[in-house]
Amino acid sequence: MVKAGIIGATGYTGAELVRILSRHPQVELVALTSRSYAGEDMAAVYPALTGYTGLPCADLTPEEVLKRVEVVFIALPHGHAVPVAARALEKGVRVIDLGADLRFREAKTYEEWYKVPHGNPELAARAVYGLPEIHRKAIRQARVVANPGCYPTSVILGLAPLLKAGYIDPATIIVDAKSGVSGAGREAKVTSLFVECNENINPYGVAGHRHTPEIEQELSALAGMEVKVSFTPHLLPISRGILSTMYATLARPATEAELRQVYQDFYAGEPFIYLLPPGRWPHTRWVYGSNNCHINLAVDGRTGRVVVASAIDNLTKGASGQAVQNFNLMCGFPETMALAAPGLCP
Ligand SMILES: NC(=O)C1=CN([C@@H]2O[C@H](COP(=O)(O)OP(=O)(O)OC[C@H]3O[C@@H](n4cnc5c(N)ncnc54)[C@H](OP(=O)(O)O)[C@@H]3O)[C@@H](O)[C@H]2O)C=CC1
Numbered sequence: 001m002v003k004a005g006i007i008g009a010t011g012y013t014g015a016e017l018v019r020i021l022s023r024h025p026q027v028e029l030v031a032l033t034s035r036s037y038a039g040e041d042m043a044a045v046y047p048a049l050t051g052y053t054g055l056p057c058a059d060l061t062p063e064e065v066l067k068r069v070e071v072v073f074i075a076l077p078h079g080h081a082v083p084v085a086a087r088a089l090e091k092g093v094r095v096i097d098l099g100a101d102l103r104f105r106e107a108k109t110y111e112e113w114y115k116v117p118h119g120n121p122e123l124a125a126r127a128v129y130g131l132p133e134i135h136r137k138a139i140r141q142a143r144v145v146a147n148p149g150c151y152p153t154s155v156i157l158g159l160a161p162l163l164k165a166g167y168i169d170p171a172t173i174i175v176d177a178k179s180g181v182s183g184a185g186r187e188a189k190v191t192s193l194f195v196e197c198n199e200n201i202n203p204y205g206v207a208g209h210r211h212t213p214e215i216e217q218e219l220s221a222l223a224g225m226e227v228k229v230s231f232t233p234h235l236l237p238i239s240r241g242i243l244s245t246m247y248a249t250l251a252r253p254a255t256e257a258e259l260r261q262v263y264q265d266f267y268a269g270e271p272f273i274y275l276l277p278p279g280r281w282p283h284t285r286w287v288y289g290s291n292n293c294h295i296n297l298a299v300d301g302r303t304g305r306v307v308v309a310s311a312i313d314n315l316t317k318g319a320s321g322q323a324v325q326n327f328n329l330m331c332g333f334p335e336t337m338a339l340a341a342p343g344l345c346p
């Protein structure tokens with residue numbers, strides 16, 4: 001059994017980690033931190049977890065957590081993970097950070113977009129970007145994994161096969177993405193109130209969302225050249241789910257059947273990626289609560305563009321499910337352990 005802890009256990013991604021890890025046969029959860037719910041059982045904070053964890057939350061310092069665990073999941077708002085991860089490395093504790101602090105190979109990119117000092121560029125360069133479908137080999141060896149952002153997960157998985165094979169002009173990519181409100185975390189804020197979100201959809205972070213450089217970093221590596229994207233997220237009046245619809249001009253003529261084969265080859269053997277049959281477009285409900293990513297595409301011969309749609313659950317494949325997938329790889333467990341499940345039907 002691997003002793004694991006979650007720093008920031010009572011947030012949405014922390015609770016999703018507890019939900020998944022409580023059914024993981026190789027994990028013993030030994031530390032769940034929270035300042036506001038210290039002394040309370042997770043089931044008091046999230047009654048859905050009743051019967052699945054008896055461990056109370058505690059206001060532990062990172063040092064106290066690191067004394068007890070072999071692996072630590074950091075589920076804090078960005079700006080807090082770097083010193084914790086650095087100390088964990090010194091103590092031989094493996095780290096999976098769900099925030100943005102270690103996702104950029106260049107710390108200065110993080111500082112430019114997140115507007116906070118990074119403090120440890122060596123650690124930024126050393127951390128492995130935790131998207132298993134692209135970086136599986138490096139994740140297996142990693143001591144520190146930077147779990148990807150939710151939108152970047154859906155976008156990179158949706159476009160990777162086309163960019164890698166050179167089928168699209170990288171200068172023409174447009175991403176129209178939509179997220180459920182849990183993507184904003186559990187912290188109280190006016191924009192997450194029911195009355196503000198319900199019966200509404202709006203773009204935000206237009207031409208400046210923080211996930212843009214993360215998407216560009218990974219797509220550039222896949223394309224072997226600098227890629228810039230137009231990325232516009234929207235807030236949807238649903239709890240969980242991300243749907244990204246992506247458009248790009250074909251670099252050379254291609255049929256839909258040819259492109260479908262490219263995806264099938266690229267994702268052959270992947271346990272969580274599903275290219276849906278022609279004409280069956282991804283729905284967020286079909287991946288709800290699962291670690292699956294549903295993808296489909298069409299060639300628009302009239303415009304010479306390809307349209308790709310990709311759906312994930314922001315809290316599962318977009319955060320905590322992917323974190324457990326990374327954990328499994330780092331520990332040498334089957335990658336699907338505690339994760340194999342379909343979404344909702346209906
Ligand atoms: N929500 C999502 O869909 C996704 C989120 N992420 C990232 O994962 C991380 C966690 O997100 P999420 O779970 O949504 O966030 P939440 O706001 O829901 O939870 C944050 C958690 O951190 C604790 N916390 C907050 N501030 C501090 C602090 N200054 N020091 C110590 N603990 C603190 C909170 O508990 P308490 O205040 O009681 O200590 C809570 O447990 C973020 O970096 C986020 O960007 C990544 C992908 C998707």
Ligand SMILES: CC(=O)N[C@@H](CCC(=O)OP(=O)(O)O)C(=O)O
Nearest residue numbers: 099100149150179180181183184
């Ligand atoms: C709906 C909503 O607000 N979503 C969040 C996603 C944040 C997230 O996952 O972000 P990190 O990169 O900070 O981990 C946003 O757009 O900022």
